[in-house]
Amino acid sequence: MKISKFFVLALSITSFTCYSQNPSTSSSTVENALQQKEALMQNSLVKNIAFSNIGPTVMSGRVTDLAVNPENPTEFYVAYASGGLWHTINNGTTFTPILDNSNTQNVGDIAVDWKNKTIWVGTGENNSSRSSYAGIGILKSTDNGKTWQNVGLKDSHHIGRILINPNNPNEVTVGVTGHLYSANKERGIYKTTDGGKTWSQTLFVDDMSGIIDLQHAPNNYNIMFASSWTKDRKAWNFDGNGNNSAIYKSTDAGQTWTKVSTEKSGFPIGNGVGRIGLAIFDDNTVYAIHDSQFRRPDEPKKKDSDALTKDDFKTMSVDAFLNLDDKKLNGYLKMNGFQEKYRADNVKQMVRSGNVKPIDLAKYLEDANSLLFDTPVVGAEIYKSTDGGKTWSKTHKDYLDDLYYSYGYYFGHIYVAPNNQDNIYVYGVPILKSKDGGKTFTSIDAENVHADHHALWINPKNPNHLINGNDGGVNITYDDGENWIKNNSPSVGQFYAINVDNEKPYNVYGGLQDNGVWVGANNARQDVRWHASGQYPWESIMGGDGMQIQIDSRNSNIVYTGFQFGNYFRINREKDEQTYIQPKHELGENPYRFNWQTPILLSPHNQDILYLGGNKLMRSMNQGTDFTAISDDLTNGGKKGNVAYGTLTSISESPFQFGLIYTGSDDGLVYVTKNAGGSWTNISSALPKDLWVSRVIASQHKKERVYVALNGYRWDDFSVYLFVSDDYGQTWKSISSNIPASPVNVIREDSKNENLLFVGTDNGAYVSFDRGNSWEAFSKGLPNVAVHDIVIQTNANDLLLGTHGRSIYKTNIENLQQMNASKMNQSVVLFNAENIRYSSRWGSSFGSWSKPFTPSTSISFYTNSSGSKTIKILSDKNSELNEIKVNADKGFNSADYDLSITEAGRKALLKENSSVEINKADNGTYYLPKGVYTIQIDDQKTKLEIK
Numbered sequence: 001m002k003i004s005k006f007f008v009l010a011l012s013i014t015s016f017t018c019y020s021q022n023p024s025t026s027s028s029t030v031e032n033a034l035q036q037k038e039a040l041m042q043n044s045l046v047k048n049i050a051f052s053n054i055g056p057t058v059m060s061g062r063v064t065d066l067a068v069n070p071e072n073p074t075e076f077y078v079a080y081a082s083g084g085l086w087h088t089i090n091n092g093t094t095f096t097p098i099l100d101n102s103n104t105q106n107v108g109d110i111a112v113d114w115k116n117k118t119i120w121v122g123t124g125e126n127n128s129s130r131s132s133y134a135g136i137g138i139l140k141s142t143d144n145g146k147t148w149q150n151v152g153l154k155d156s157h158h159i160g161r162i163l164i165n166p167n168n169p170n171e172v173t174v175g176v177t178g179h180l181y182s183a184n185k186e187r188g189i190y191k192t193t194d195g196g197k198t199w200s201q202t203l204f205v206d207d208m209s210g211i212i213d214l215q216h217a218p219n220n221y222n223i224m225f226a227s228s229w230t231k232d233r234k235a236w237n238f239d240g241n242g243n244n245s246a247i248y249k250s251t252d253a254g255q256t257w258t259k260v261s262t263e264k265s266g267f268p269i270g271n272g273v274g275r276i277g278l279a280i281f282d283d284n285t286v287y288a289i290h291d292s293q294f295r296r297p298d299e300p301k302k303k304d305s306d307a308l309t310k311d312d313f314k315t316m317s318v319d320a321f322l323n324l325d326d327k328k329l330n331g332y333l334k335m336n337g338f339q340e341k342y343r344a345d346n347v348k349q350m351v352r353s354g355n356v357k358p359i360d361l362a363k364y365l366e367d368a369n370s371l372l373f374d375t376p377v378v379g380a381e382i383y384k385s386t387d388g389g390k391t392w393s394k395t396h397k398d399y400l401d402d403l404y405y406s407y408g409y410y411f412g413h414i415y416v417a418p419n420n421q422d423n424i425y426v427y428g429v430p431i432l433k434s435k436d437g438g439k440t441f442t443s444i445d446a447e448n449v450h451a452d453h454h455a456l457w458i459n460p461k462n463p464n465h466l467i468n469g470n471d472g473g474v475n476i477t478y479d480d481g482e483n484w485i486k487n488n489s490p491s492v493g494q495f496y497a498i499n500v501d502n503e504k505p506y507n508v509y510g511g512l513q514d515n516g517v518w519v520g521a522n523n524a525r526q527d528v529r530w531h532a533s534g535q536y537p538w539e540s541i542m543g544g545d546g547m548q549i550q551i552d553s554r555n556s557n558i559v560y561t562g563f564q565f566g567n568y569f570r571i572n573r574e575k576d577e578q579t580y581i582q583p584k585h586e587l588g589e590n591p592y593r594f595n596w597q598t599p600i601l602l603s604p605h606n607q608d609i610l611y612l613g614g615n616k617l618m619r620s621m622n623q624g625t626d627f628t629a630i631s632d633d634l635t636n637g638g639k640k641g642n643v644a645y646g647t648l649t650s651i652s653e654s655p656f657q658f659g660l661i662y663t664g665s666d667d668g669l670v671y672v673t674k675n676a677g678g679s680w681t682n683i684s685s686a687l688p689k690d691l692w693v694s695r696v697i698a699s700q701h702k703k704e705r706v707y708v709a710l711n712g713y714r715w716d717d718f719s720v721y722l723f724v725s726d727d728y729g730q731t732w733k734s735i736s737s738n739i740p741a742s743p744v745n746v747i748r749e750d751s752k753n754e755n756l757l758f759v760g761t762d763n764g765a766y767v768s769f770d771r772g773n774s775w776e777a778f779s780k781g782l783p784n785v786a787v788h789d790i791v792i793q794t795n796a797n798d799l800l801l802g803t804h805g806r807s808i809y810k811t812n813i814e815n816l817q818q819m820n821a822s823k824m825n826q827s828v829v830l831f832n833a834e835n836i837r838y839s840s841r842w843g844s845s846f847g848s849w850s851k852p853f854t855p856s857t858s859i860s861f862y863t864n865s866s867g868s869k870t871i872k873i874l875s876d877k878n879s880e881l882n883e884i885k886v887n888a889d890k891g892f893n894s895a896d897y898d899l900s901i902t903e904a905g906r907k908a909l910l911k912e913n914s915s916v917e918i919n920k921a922d923n924g925t926y927y928l929p930k931g932v933y934t935i936q937i938d939d940q941k942t943k944l945e946i947k
Contacts (some may be wrong), residue, residue, distance in 0.1 A: 024182040025718040025741060027082040027155035030136060033718070033740035034103045037764065037784075040740065044491060046767055046816070051781040051801070053377060053491050054508065054555030055526045056538040059515040060450075060473025061492035061805060064125055067112040068457045068467060076467065078474055079107040080135050081125040082786055082805030083492030085145065092467075092474055092487030098145025100783040104763070105635055105805050106133040108177070111162035113169040114551030118142050120196075122159025126212060126234055127454070128175050128240070128409050130596060131513065131599075133762060134716065135785060138174065140196055151196030155186040157716070161214035165221045165253065170195040173254040175226055180233055182716040183207040190228055191213065191254050202250075204255045208232060209244040215278045216253075218418060224250040224284050224662045225389060226257065227276035231409065235666060235692070235714040237641025240409035241293035245273035249389045266294060267383055267392040277412040280423040287438070288392070289426050291408030292378035296399070304377040308332040313822040316358040321351055327402070334405035335376045341565030341594065349580045374407035380404040380428060382414065382438040395438025398613060410452070418460040427453040430853070431468065433481060435685035444481025452514060471682045472512040484857065491526070491807040493518075496597055498802035499549040500793045501556040509559070510802055511546025518546070522798065522810060528610070541571060550602040550610070560602065560610060560624065565644060566594030568612065570624045581624035592616065593638055595647035595666055605658040613648030617663055617677065630677025635665040652706075662706055662729075664693025670708055672729055683729030684708075688721055695746050703756035704728055707735075713743040713762065720744055722759065724772060735772025748790040753817045758799065760787025765801055769819055776891075782809055815860055827871075829862040830940035838930045838946050843921020852923040857944070860894045861886075861937055871895055873905070873944075874934040877912050881905030881933070899946075900925045 041047055061083050074091040084099035085107060099105060099121065112119050119142075123135025137154040141147060146713040158177035165171035171193050178187025182864035187210035189203035201210070207232040217223035219556040226249075230242025246269070247261040261267040272294035279287040307753075308328060315320075327342040333342050339502070350356040380400040383392040392467075403426065404411060417423035422437040425444075429451050430440040445451070457864035459465035463478040473488040494513035500522070501507050509519045520538030530536045532555040544563025552558035560581075562568035570579045585592050592614035603609035612619045615635050618627040638646030647666050654660035659676025668691045684693075691710035699705030706729055710721035720736040722744055750756035755769040758777070765787045766775040782801070797814040815831045822827050834855055845852045851871020859871055871884040881901040886893065901909070906918050906926045916929050933944045 013094060015859070024179060024184065029741055030718060031154060033742060035135065036740040039778060040080070041779040044779065045774045046776045047779050047891065048889060048893050049778060049811055051778065051811045053806065054522060054808050054810050055491050055518055055524070057491045057526065058536050058538065059489050059493060059512065059518065060488040060490065061494045062471045062513065063455050063469025063474060064107055065110045066455045067110050069114055072673065073459055073465065077110055077112060078469060079110045080492045080805060081127065082106050082131070083490065084783065085121060086111060086490050087144065092476060095490045098491070101289060102139055102148045103784055104136050105783055106135050108135060108159040109162050111164050113164050113355050116169050117144065118174065122162050122174065124158035126158050126160040126703060128180055128231060128238070131180055132158065132180060134180065138196060150546050152199050153186060153190060160210065160212045163214060163216050164278070165650045167221065169913045171253065172196065173214065173224065173687055175214035175617060175947050177212055178210035179716050181714055187259065188255055194408060202254055203248060205244050208561070209242065212275055212412060213278045217222050217280050217283050217750065220283055221251045222251055223279060224254050225278050225286055227278055229275050229410050233703055234641065236639040236643050236645030238409065240291070241274040243271050245276060246387065247276060247288060254517065265390065268294065274408055275412040276416045279414045279416040279424065283418045284386055284388045286389055287414050287416055287424055288383045288416040289412060290381050290383060291404060291412060292381050294378050296376050296378055301336050306774065310362045310533055313358045313362040318351060318358065321358040322348055328554045331402055335401060341567055346580065353580060355584050380426070380764050382407060382426060384438060403430065403432060405429060412746060413454065413456065415456045415458060418541055419463050423463065425456055427456065431481065437457065440454050441687065446484045448486050449484050470807040478772055485865050492805060493807035495802035495808065496546065496550040496788055496804070498789045498791050498800060498808060499551060500553045500791050500800065502553060502795060504555055506793050506796060507556070508800060508808060509549040509551065510808060511549060514545050516540050516544060516546045517542035517549060541568070541573065544810060546849060547597055548600050552607045554607055560600055566612070568597035568598065568600060583614065583618045583627035593644050593647045593853065595644060599651045601651045603653055603658065604655045604843045611651050611653070613651050613663060615647055615649065617651065619677065631680055634663050634671045634680065635669055637669045649693050650696045652698040654703060655700050656703040660698065662696045664696040665816055666692050666712065668693065670696055670729065682818055686732060687723065691721060694744060696887060697747060697749060700751065700790060702726065707747050707749065709744040711743045711745060711746045718743055722747060722772065737772060737774055739766055739775050745786065745788050746790050748792065751792050751794045757818060758790050760790050760801060764784045767816065769824065772835050782938045788838060808880060819862070825864060826866055828938045828940045830935065830937050830942050831860040832942055833857060833859060833935055833944040835945045835947060836899070842927045843923040843925050850876055854897050855899045855927065857899060858894045859897050859935055860892070862892050863888050863889060866890045869937055874936055874938045875912055875930055878909035879912060881909065901928055
């Protein structure tokens with residue numbers, strides 16, 4: 001039974017034991033939620049609260065697809081996994097976002113009918129990453145993104161490929177990957193012949209196998225090849241292979257299909273078949289790249305082999321280990337199935353610090369899983385067919401090591417040059433190219449090309465001209481990969497977490513997907529002037545996947561941050577020092593489990609005290625040098641799988657009392673201790689079960705109050721789970737209220753107004769003025785993008801949103817903080833105006849070729865009804881100097897005022913004070929002289945001082 005959110009709101013959470021978790025939110029519920037959000041944005045009290053994007057941009061974000069104008073390759077579109085669709089007409093010098101007015105920024109694939117300028121967007125990233133967000137079907141635009149129409153496949157979630165018939169733009173064939181975390185029927189291959197009005201499913205494999213790639217022959221739309229992929233992702237395990245991963249062929253433009261990867265074909269079949277990518281040169285010549293999960297034959301390695309073996313580490317000295325080539329060591333670690341947290345840089349640090357010995361890298365493999373580790377998977381392999389898919393043969397003799405490592409599910413693309421069937425490119429961590437049909441390969445990576453590659457365009461008129469999309473944005477080469485240009489002007493950073501310090505101007509810190517941790521001033525210029533200085537205003541301070549950041553409030557040079565799976569460091573930025581601080585389990589204990597996004601927290605009571613969450617809560621009293629577990633396991637104990645699970649995800653300590661600490665876990669448990677870990681109480685028994693605790697927040701206004709946000713994303717459950725307790729978690733109340741269905745990533749309590757709350761979801765941000773009884777949607781300047789983190793800079797009263805796809809947004813919330821129930825009922829509330837420093841340059845220009853400098857200030861007010869408002873600018877003796885007419889919306893409004901006065905206003909001021917000079921500026925305008933003035937709306941007044 002589905003319970004209305006409005007009904008739930010009225011219940012005490014003690015009755016929530018009747019909740020039954022729906023593993024997948026229906027497409028109709030999602031569609032209704034999008035309509036609800038549209039209505040919320042139109043009627044929101046804060047729809048005029050403007051957000052500005054503060055970047056950063058240079059590190060970019062994950063590209064999923066490219067579409068290039070074949071007649072003019074300086075025009076192309078770039079699709080980002082969760083950052084929308086961007087258009088350039090100047091070869092990537094600048095880009096314009098064109099998906100911002102749609103209901104999502106999550107893109108899996110794009111296709112463009114260049115003749116008719118029609119864009120098709122398959123929403124929902126086709127990679128199966130931890131943050132591959134679901135889409136809402138197929139979007140179509142005929143006006144370059146000014147408007148978008150949803151033309152169906154709304155329960156597809158993730159779309160792998162869109163093919164437009166070049167001779168009939170209304171005929172479109174789509175490969176649908178399907179749900180990521182749950183079974184569903186709307187996956188496979190779909191066709192439309194009426195431009196998306198109706199669709200027919202022409203291939204359905206099963207409810208866990210979708211179509212990950214789909215291609216047609218370059219000059220024959222009737223000849224198509226498709227690859228199905230059987231996968232099963234859970235929060236604790238990812239199985240990326242299965243019996244129904246296969247290759248299919250159609251000879252009638254996707255109307256009917258025949259499996260061609262049969263037992264006699266030569267292409268692998270069976271449970272070990274993983275993700276498959278396709279490239280077609282002509283009707284008969286087809287390439288496939290396969291992520292083979294079959295085990296390698298157990299062949300004894302030659303003693304003179306350059307590859308490391310398990311036995312090498314049994315007698316290796318520390319010095320010899322530390323001198324190992326990182327690439328060589330990573331090859332051993334990755335190909336032998338070590339967890340992702342064990343990579344060359346941090347393993348060497350562990351050996352250097354004495355926590356690990358070289359022999360441990362051998363012992364690590366000698367456990368119950370040693371059969372798995374001693375017989376690694378085949379990995380990436382290339383197959384070719386020259387008879388239209390009837391038979392296949394592998395193009396190379398040796399293993400393609402160091403292409404996929406253990407991340408084959410994340411890649412799966414192969415490309416063939418349109419002019420030469422032997423010229424192919426394969427995509428993985430590096431880019432490899434072959435000039436002999438896949439027999440041999442060379443890398444075309446470069447120092448300014450990010451790793452992890454997902455999209456390639458080859459110019460049919462100049463095959464040396466390539467455009468590449470990867471985890472770090474867009475690169476272009478004109479010499480077949482010898483040299484690359486970086487084109488990263490879009491603000492599309494995928495932030496996991498952000499934080500701020502108290503410097504002036506204050507700095508913003510953020511951890512990003514595969515782009516490390518960056519820091520920059522909140523007011524840093526977002527333009528290209530840094531090319532002249534050579535210094536980008538943001539700085540990278542950590543590699544890997546950037547994670548949470550804590551800054552010592554006494555000394556902002558001391559920063560705690562790191563990368564995935566709890567690999568954290570204490571950084572002294574002033575001295576350029578990094579100290580590895582990941583807690584180590586005691587001898588005889590099971591190793592700690594660390595979440596991908598391991599939580600850390602500096603105690604608000606003592607900045608030497610650092611908390612770090614594994615499956616237990618660890619505490620350091622000396623800045624992370626030593627840790628002690630102050631709890632038993634605060635999770636359900638983990639589950640068997642290949643992803644760390646049963647881990648802590650959130651930590652919060654009450655500012656009222658040292659040792660009043662809350663934790664949340666990825667498997668739905670919330671605990672509290674009131675005595676610094678002496679004893680712990682599970683306070684989540686009445687909450688919905690098995691959900692990811694995305695945030696637990698101890699109130700800074702009431703000692704007994706705590707907020708919890710739960711997230712069902714990893715079940716494809718998009719319901720809103722938000723709760724508050726005023727008795728340390730003994731009882732709970734839902735505050736999800738009117739927030740449309742979308743998983744919640746963060747809830748943040750305002751620092752000055754206890755009734756003011758902020759929430760970030762997978763589809764935008766919201767504010768409540770009544771502690772969660774009702775919510776208003778932010779929208780001005782803010783697209784429908786996932787908001788992963790929210791921070792308030794208390795001195796500046798700035799609200800910052802860390803988005804997973806569009807970098808960081810900022811707005812000032814001082815006016816919001818002043819509101820209460822009484823003010824909300826007033827006809828007008830006029831907020832204080834900022835003081836302004838006078839300049840004789842107002843209205844003047846530096847030369848005949850530059851525009852005059854025009855000053856401006858913002859007049860902010862709240863009104864409880866929509867309608868026309870008159871803003872008057874008055875002298876200190878009440879003479880009217882100017883008047884501004886505005887059409888106000890119910891809620892918060894702002895009007896720009898250029899500090900000008902009328903001719904009549906000038907005369908009035910001169911009459912009041914004959915000694916003042918008010919001359920016409922170069923642009924023909926009179927401006928306010930120094931003085932104190934009054935701004936008036938209705939009967940409300942505030943002062944404006946020009947110094």
